[in-house]
Amino acid sequence: MFPGVVPTPHSMVKLGPDVVNDTTDAYSGYIPVGQIYGFSMMHESGTGGAPKYGVVSQMPVIGKVKNPLVSLGQNRTVNDTAEVGYYKSSLASGVDIEVAATAHAGMYKYFFPSGESSVVVDVSHVLPSFRGLGWGQGYAGGSFELTSDGYTGSGIYNNGWNIAPDWTIYFCGHFDQKPMSMKTFTGHNESLSSYDPTVSTKGTYRQGGVFTFDASKVKSRVGISFISTDKACSNVATEIPKGTKLQTLVKQAQSNWNEQLFQKVTTTETNTTVLTQLYSYLYGMNLLPSNRTGENPLWESTEPYYDDFFTFWDLFRCSTSLWQVLQPTAYEEIIRSLIDTWRHEGWLFDARSSNFNGKTQGGSNADNVLADAYVKGVRGAVNWDDGYAAVKKDAEVTPPNNNDPIAPDASTEEGRGALPDWKEIGYISPNFTRAVSRAVEYAVNDFSVSQIAQGLGLQKDHEKYVERSRNWRKHWNPKQKSLGFSGFMAPRYTKEAGFKNNSFEYPYDPLQCGDCYWDAPYYEDVPWAYSFNAHHDIYHLISLCGGADTFVQRLKTFFKPGIREDNEAYDKTIFNPGNEPAFTTPYLFNFAGRQDLSVKYSRHAALTYYNDGRSGLPGNSDAGAMQTWLLWNMLGLYPITGHTTFLVGSPWFDHVKIDLEGGKALTVTSTGGNRETAYYVQSLKLNGKAWDKSWITWEDVFADGGRLDFVLGKESVRWAKGALPPSPAS
Missing domain, CATH: 2.70.98.10 (Beta-galactosidase; Chain A, domain 5)
Structure with a gap:
């Protein structure tokens, strides 16, 4: 940092x-x-x-x-x-x-x-x-x-x-x-x-x-x-x-941070450890990107200009949605800047620094950011026709290869370099690096394109990209086994690679990802982790895993200590809290009717791998991504990017209020609990009315403000008996 x-x-x-x-x-x-x-x-x-x-x-x-x-x-x-x-x-x-x-x-x-x-x-x-x-x-x-x-x-x-x-x-x-x-x-x-x-x-x-x-x-x-x-x-x-x-200048800087950010989050909390984490993480998540409006040397424009996105691969899961909550004006500027960069550079970017696109680690994840902003109501001065044209280009046009020595197969500068396989055979063969992790992300990217298309009334495009967003299923090898479970995301081959077409003949250990870097089939995490990542199509994933009960057991195994020898820093769990592909995984129990287990495992990660001192983050801050994961945990919610859905967790505070600007606010309260031992949800009220679902929407508490009142306790309770969270592509 x-x-x-x-x-x-x-x-x-x-x-x-x-x-x-x-x-x-x-x-x-x-x-x-x-x-x-x-x-x-x-x-x-x-x-x-x-x-x-x-x-x-x-x-x-x-x-x-x-x-x-x-x-x-x-x-x-x-x-x-x-x-x-x-x-x-x-x-x-x-x-x-x-x-x-x-x-x-x-x-x-x-x-x-x-x-x-x-x-x-x-x-x-x-x-x-x-x-x-x-x-x-x-x-x-x-x-x-x-x-x-x-x-x-x-x-x-x-x-x-x-x-x-x-x-x-x-x-x-x-x-x-x-x-x-x-x-x-x-x-x-x-x-x-x-x-x-x-x-x-x-x-x-x-x-x-x-x-x-x-x-x-x-x-x-x-x-x-x-x-x-x-x-x-x-x-x-x-x-x-x-x-x-x-x-x-010092006083002026402190005033800037107070007025623009810190005073938007107020709490009755007096524990200095919690307060240090809260405000340090709010600070850490807002150092990047850099607002360079008026300092763009490349083109003339009346639009805002932001640089130093490092990277959306890290940020799209839970950072960008928190920017929208805490700094809606700046967030709209960021969205406009993204689209304006596309207008003049020809591409959205996954990363950008020194006025230049790159590198793209996986998918074209700016698509997810734009979709998330669209479905959560960002309008203002955003030109969404241009926004859709930008994401559709990512979905349809292969970027020219920039011949990056670390991954020479396709562009790492922008767009989706492995798009030829994705469009022609419906999956990504190992002719392309990071084939499996890219496939998961391309599926999510296509779902994001479908969401904007639907909102703009482009029904044929919506249906096309929803269908394409299910292509991750083609990487599911039902015969691959690990730790007593069957079915994992795996490399899928073609005749050109010397294998029978569409085959899974090459065995791959779901607990390993090679060097887990640019030339591997999986980027920065193991197949176990990526096999949970089709969040837009989660109910189909659950069925592939053998149903809800087996899915719960599989998730429990993911967090069980002593399994993965190369993950020693994290108690040898398969779960790696220091890398983004598993950010959402602790909350997936909500989709199987076990909100209590989402609270159990997400709170364990928060208390075990984060603190208020040195080594206070479980991995690189990644431009604030680590901080936003914990901030959502503190608030008792977790966003599903590209959806209006927020999964319900458990708050740390007796009372916290977030100024949403325009006279609106979100208030979260809790009674009967504490941060370390009594954090299971016993009951929840949404805007004063009893609530029995393990999810809420943007419209419930953010669009016009709202209130969440939790009752917490030491014992696990199956309180969320209402409808399960939506999974639109399933």
């Missing part, structure tokens, strides 16, 4: 430390052990793959700097200090650094020991990657010019996880003290010494400037822009005028 300064939800600027230890990728710039080698203006948060950004940097140095091309990294003498809108580091050299920021500008405040000291501005500074996968970022040149009180310039960068081509950021920096001297530098890396952040790029071109001061306190204000140096200078002049105090 990024621990530095994010001055407002979805801010473009994320100002904080860059740490290197020459062995570990610092995805967000920060790792606990290593040397700080700069404080830069742009970062991601909570992502894997490979580091991105770490650009527009400053680094304080004691004395004059003879050679800015060598490593200037410093250890820290004490732990860093962070709060919303503020970050501080104390270096072994004796320099203290405080930073604060606004949406498009940042402030550095240096406290130097007596005597001469310098600030090095390294245009070529980026976050390095040590993984050896070819995803390291590159510096492709730029410009650097001195001004009367600082500098202006630009940097051109490329690559990173999404294999982006050249992109440019402009900057404009000022110092509040007159430098004793200032000079520019150019050159090439000279060494591969320990803690050299350019360890894998000896000889890389470098440039920047060195500013030397005879002052104990120096402040610097820096603006950035994707448009021009003039815009960068305008951003810093407007947002951080000369004379602005750092603490003013």
